[in-house]
Amino acid sequence: xxxxxxxxxxxxxxxxxxxxxxxxxxxxxxxxxxxxxxxxxxxxxxxxxxxxxxxxxxxxxxxxxxxxxxxxxxxxxxxxxxxxxxxxxxxxxxxxxxxxxxxxxxxxxxxxxxxxxxxxxxxxxxxxxxxxxxxxxxxxxxxxxxxxxxxxxxxxxxxxxxxxxxxxxxxxxxxxxxxxxxxxxxxxxxxxxxxxxxxxxxxxxxxxxxxxxxxxxxxxxxxxxxxxxxxxxxxxxxxxxxxxxxxxxxxxxxxxxxxxxxxxxxxxxxxxxxxxxxxxxxxxxxxxxxxxxxxxxxxxxxxxxxxxxxxxxxxxxxxxxxxxxxxxxxxxxxxxxxxxxxxxxxxxxxxxxxxxxxxxxxxxxxxxxxxxxxxxxxxxxxxxxxxxxxxxxxxxxxxxxxxxxxxxxxxxxxxxxxxxxxxxxxxxxxxxxxxxxxxxxxxxxxxxxxxxxxxxx
Amino acid sequence: xxxxxxxxxxxxxxxxxxxxxxxxxxxxxxxxxxxxxxxxxxxxxxxxxxxxxxxxxxxxxxxxxxxxxxxxxxxxxxxxxxxxxxxxxxxxxxxxxxxxxxxxxxxxxxxxxxxxxxxxxxxxxxxxxxxxxxxxxxxxxxxxxxxxxxxxxxxxxxxxxxxxxxxxxxxxxxxxxxxxxxxxxxxxxxxxxxxxxxxxxxxxxxxxxxxxxxxxxxxxxxxxxxxxxxxxxxxxxxxxxxxxxxxxxxxxxxxxxxxxxxxxxxxxxxxxxxxxxxxxxxxxxxxxxxxxxxxxxxxxxxxxxxxxxxxxxxxxxxxxxxxxxxxxxxxxxxxxxxxxxxxxxxxxxxxxxxxxxxxxxxxxxxxxxxxxxxxxxxxxxxxxxxxxxxxxxxxxxxxxxxxxxxxxxxxxxxxxxxxxxxxxxxxxxxxxxxxxxxxxxxxxxxxxxxxxx
Numbered sequence: 001x002x003x004x005x006x007x008x009x010x011x012x013x014x015x016x017x018x019x020x021x022x023x024x025x026x027x028x029x030x031x032x033x034x035x036x037x038x039x040x041x042x043x044x045x046x047x048x049x050x051x052x053x054x055x056x057x058x059x060x061x062x063x064x065x066x067x068x069x070x071x072x073x074x075x076x077x078x079x080x081x082x083x084x085x086x087x088x089x090x091x092x093x094x095x096x097x098x099x100x101x102x103x104x105x106x107x108x109x110x111x112x113x114x115x116x117x118x119x120x121x122x123x124x125x126x127x128x129x130x131x132x133x134x135x136x137x138x139x140x141x142x143x144x145x146x147x148x149x150x151x152x153x154x155x156x157x158x159x160x161x162x163x164x165x166x167x168x169x170x171x172x173x174x175x176x177x178x179x180x181x182x183x184x185x186x187x188x189x190x191x192x193x194x195x196x197x198x199x200x201x202x203x204x205x206x207x208x209x210x211x212x213x214x215x216x217x218x219x220x221x222x223x224x225x226x227x228x229x230x231x232x233x234x235x236x237x238x239x240x241x242x243x244x245x246x247x248x249x250x251x252x253x254x255x256x257x258x259x260x261x262x263x264x265x266x267x268x269x270x271x272x273x274x275x276x277x278x279x280x281x282x283x284x285x286x287x288x289x290x291x292x293x294x295x296x297x298x299x300x301x302x303x304x305x306x307x308x309x310x311x312x313x314x315x316x317x318x319x320x321x322x323x324x325x326x327x328x329x330x331x332x333x334x335x336x337x338x339x340x341x342x343x344x345x346x347x348x349x350x351x352x353x354x355x356x357x358x359x360x361x362x363x364x365x366x367x368x369x370x371x372x373x374x375x376x377x378x379x380x381x382x383x384x385x386x387x388x389x390x391x392x393x394x395x396x397x398x399x400x401x402x403x404x405x406x407x408x409x410x411x412x413x414x415x416x417x418x419x420x421x422x423x424x425x426x427x428x429x430x431x432x433x434x435x436x437x438x439x440x441x442x443x444x445x446x447x448x449x450x451x452x453x454x455x456x457x
Numbered sequence: 458x459x460x461x462x463x464x465x466x467x468x469x470x471x472x473x474x475x476x477x478x479x480x481x482x483x484x485x486x487x488x489x490x491x492x493x494x495x496x497x498x499x500x501x502x503x504x505x506x507x508x509x510x511x512x513x514x515x516x517x518x519x520x521x522x523x524x525x526x527x528x529x530x531x532x533x534x535x536x537x538x539x540x541x542x543x544x545x546x547x548x549x550x551x552x553x554x555x556x557x558x559x560x561x562x563x564x565x566x567x568x569x570x571x572x573x574x575x576x577x578x579x580x581x582x583x584x585x586x587x588x589x590x591x592x593x594x595x596x597x598x599x600x601x602x603x604x605x606x607x608x609x610x611x612x613x614x615x616x617x618x619x620x621x622x623x624x625x626x627x628x629x630x631x632x633x634x635x636x637x638x639x640x641x642x643x644x645x646x647x648x649x650x651x652x653x654x655x656x657x658x659x660x661x662x663x664x665x666x667x668x669x670x671x672x673x674x675x676x677x678x679x680x681x682x683x684x685x686x687x688x689x690x691x692x693x694x695x696x697x698x699x700x701x702x703x704x705x706x707x708x709x710x711x712x713x714x715x716x717x718x719x720x721x722x723x724x725x726x727x728x729x730x731x732x733x734x735x736x737x738x739x740x741x742x743x744x745x746x747x748x749x750x751x752x753x754x755x756x757x758x759x760x761x762x763x764x765x766x767x768x769x770x771x772x773x774x775x776x777x778x779x780x781x782x783x784x785x786x787x788x789x790x791x792x793x794x795x796x797x798x799x800x801x802x803x804x805x806x807x808x809x810x811x812x813x814x815x816x817x818x819x820x821x822x823x824x825x826x827x828x829x830x831x832x833x834x835x836x837x838x839x840x841x842x843x844x845x846x847x848x849x850x851x852x853x854x855x856x857x858x859x860x861x862x863x864x865x866x867x868x869x870x871x872x873x874x875x876x877x878x879x880x881x882x883x884x885x886x887x888x889x890x891x892x893x894x895x896x897x898x899x900x901x902x903x904x905x906x907x908x909x910x
Contacts, residue, residue: 001527002555039527137554298638310679313667316634328876331635331869334559337681 001039002139005131006071007159010112010152012177013145014073014080020144021069021089023343030343037064044070045092046134058134068094070135072127074159076116076151077104096130099123105150109191112154113198120155124162132167140171143203147195148179148188157198164202174203178287178361180212181368189368196365208358210287217284276315279351280323287361294357296325300334305347309337458591458710459506460696461583462520465611466557466604467529468629469596470522471681474533475689476596477518480507481543483693483844490808491840499841502698502708508543509586516543519587521579522550523611525557525568525603549579557602561643562886564606565650569614577614584619592623592656592713594696599647600631600640609650616654623713626655627692630662630862639879641870646888648863649896652727652903656717659729660859661688665765672768674738690844691733694851695804699837709837719835720800720855722828725906730858732759733851734767747848749805749813756803756850757817763796763858776822797910798824798856800833807848810838825910860907867900 008017024044032038037047037059045067047059059065069092075081078100085093099120105112132138141163145156163172176199179188199206279301282290303312312335325332342348464473484503491499508516518537522545524530530552538544551572557564584590593615597604608626615624628647631640651658666687670679674687695716701709709715721727734756735747755767762774774795801823805813819830843849874880874893884890 139555300638308678308680309684310667310671310676313632313634320634328872328878329638331633331640332638333635334638335636 001043002137003043003070003135004140004142005128005135005138006044006069006142006144007074007128007163008071009074009143009145009156009159010149011075011077011080011146012149013143013152013156014075014084016175016177017071017073017144018084018087018089021071021092024069025067025089025092027343031340035064037062037067041067042136046070060136067092069097070131072097072099072124072131074099074120074124074151074155076101076112076155078102097127099127105154107148107150107185107187107191109150109154109187109194112150112152112156113158113194114154116151116155117158117161121158121162124159125166128162128166132170138167138170140173140204141167143172143174145174146177146179147192148177148183148185149191152177153191153195157195157202160198160202172202172204174199174206176206176208178208178210178365180210181364183211186372189365189372192365193369196362207352208287208361210361212288213286217286273311273315273318275347275349276319279349280319287358289355289357289361291353291355291357292322292324294324294355294359296323296332297354297356298329298332298334299323299351299353299355300336302336302338302350302352303347304338304350305341305345306339307337307347307349309335312337458589458712459509459519459587460591460594460713461580461587462507462518463580463593463595463611463615464520464522464533465595465597465608466524466601467526468598468601469604469608470524470529470533472627472629472685472688473520473522473596474537475682475685476692477507477520477537477543478540479686479689479693479844480697481516481540483697485542486842486844491842495841498708499698499839505588506591506696506698506712515541517546518543519583520545520549521576521583523552523576523603523607525553525555525564525607527552527554546583549583551576551579557606559600559602559637559639559643560882560886561602561606561609561639561646562883562888564602564604564608565610565646566606566887568603568607569610573610573614576611577618580615581618589710590619590622591711592625593619594625594627594713596627597647598629598631599644600629600637601643604629605643605647609647609654612651613654623717624655625657625659625713625716626651627659627661629688630660630664630866632663632667633865636663639873639882641866641873642879642883642893644866645870645896645900646893648866648903649899652899655727656713657721657727657729657855659692659731659853660862661691661731662765662862669736669766673736673766675741676738687736690736691731691851694733694806694843694849695731695853697806697839697843699804699806699839701835701837708839715835715837716802716853719802720853722800722832725903726799726855728855728859728863728903728907730854730856731851732756732765732854733849734759735846735849736766739845742845749809749848752848752850753813753815753817756852760798760801760818760852760854760856761796761823763861776820778822796857798833798854799828799910800824800835800855802835802837802853804837804851804853805848806839806850807842807846808840809848810840813838857907857910860904863900863904863907867897867904871897 006017006020008014028041028045032041041047041064042060046069047064048066048068049059050066071093073081073084073093081098081100084090085098101116101120105116143156143160143163145152147153160172160174163170176195179185179192185191278284280292282292285291301312301316316333316335462473462476464470480503484500504510504516507519509519511517522530522533530550534545534547534550553568553572557568580593595608595612595615597608599605612624612626615622628651631637631644637643648658663684666684667679669687670676670683674683676683696712698708698712700707701712701715720729734752735745737745755770758764758770758772758774759767761776762771764770776795801818803815803818815834815836818834821830824830824833874897880890880893883893
């Protein structure tokens, strides 16, 4: 089995990461009754012999001595990390897996990226190398961060840069929490857009999550039961890796740059088929988007629990007519089955989709950015840290233009209008990524639906 | 003579296990009404063909298991060992950790060459265990990365290392509604490469088998295990020992050779389809009886009407009358009402096989004009019943069965290729656009050869 390393950056990243490790341990505990360190555990945990104190050697087989998470915790303030280290998960983290500072990034992307990035680069590289050496076969890095703050967005994207330089062959999956419209951090639009540029260039796959969606999902959970966890969505990562031997990123990325994925979390108390239907409805997305009315480029369905191939096929056939797939990939489905259900439930469904419905999200972000930038509010502070990152406003517009062009193109093919395609060709010529079919190919598209339907059984 | 099975990728290994299981359970099943002597010689032949002896007395399957992930192989090995009736040789497997990520190029250009020597060593060892090697039977899917990509590479290596042995590739056609996003690319690449090195390709479609499970076997919640068991039953019904010619006194020594000789008269026409009748759940079996004329009539109609199972056959389809020219088919996209065959093989097992009348299959109207029915139609028989079916008949056909399928897959793959979608994932590993174009050309040629029958 292959291994993955989780890098959690900033307050949000670390808080989510903490819940992730908690769930991962509970999942393994539910299945691994004999306490044997097996391949599934090794994907996220090391088995370390701490009896003789210090950095014990890794034990690859046999009984579990002490499980250490394959994680790197980074934060420029100590509060959150300290809390984790004093909490119930303290033994899961190695003291050498932390990078902290005291003063924080002041919600300034530039401070996180430029200042702390430069200062801590060597440290980060060294710790990542050490984690990689402990892995037999490292397959991917999971980066968890938020986009609105300073450390998560700035230093988080810096780490992404480092990962690409040092480990070009290892996949980089990023879970990004996007700020909501009423976010209390004033500079969040700047931070987000600057971070998006980095994600565009250095991430293989992005799962955007919006706090608004999480709030509505949590309130749904509260309605149905009395428990709910805010960070529970990110745990989908564990589903992805434990159920598939190799991460099939190719499935979702038709073009080199299209790697944004919209995530959906779905809770369902009813039957199996209902779970599938809900997975595609807009109420259960991890960002505010409606995938049914947009174009799907590809969709992956990963089921856990007692679900058979016939259930999967039946539901795909049932739902297919109501979903719009891109013309050259009408059967763009990837299916996977894992017989181990998630802890506390009898089955669940994870749907990841590469869908154009993220366009409104990014358009809104861009609008918020422009509002601030027009008045040059706060720009001076950020400019003081860096000059040339201001060109990053254009990527947001580029993607939007490209998405529009793509969607227009689809419409045009129906209209058969020559003129607009000429215009597009002109526009396209300016973009360095023109391809044969005039589709936006080299841009990171943040479109993935991560949908989990959990039947409370 | 023995057959060495090479199980490639997750699908290949799971099916391979079910095949050996089916063969073993047939081996142990009651022999119907054939004589004890007959039964013993059947069992002898079956054992020599598929298993080797070991000191412990448990037959060891003549198989090499290859996969780029460890899960499936370790599951397969342990399930076989637990059965008690047979097992795999625990040295005869090869696996890695990372998998191929459903990427044909990864399997073919990266994993293939890297692990070529190790895998060929394992195959060589198995081949040496055989007194006489009849040939190789590979099991793989077309949609994934290892089975398809690495499978194509391994087939090439087999051809290079064993130029005079027969190679039969069993390929699984994925669900039409999509199970792997790049399945069309993977299928096109696999088919075109296999065509160069393999002697024949035997195809099973997931969709068809799924329907058999749902409608004939009455299984409510169909799992992959059910699908694989049906496939294994069909394969077993062809490859278990038979007498391949009239008046033969011993079981055929060279099943693969006989198969190739009968069914593949032209190197351009290698696609074989398989139909088996009857197929039903065990519970229903106890209450059903069959007559040979009924079975043969259904089988013949399944052949000419492109039916995949014995329910829902279109009885309106008739062979063209002599003297009337066959209506020209403008393109393979037109629904092919009548299935023209190149060659057919019918395998009969069970009670009263000597009395079966197969005249319907000798009708020249069924066949293409450049081969007459004497040469195009073959029968293999044995009075020994197969796996609880008192009478069973299988049809292996080199005909236009797969024409529509191939055309669809090539069409979809071309559509995607024209948009250059996912191509960068393949070029990353060394499969360039020219390679894709070559593959499309090869397959278009095969399609047009079949269409013009």
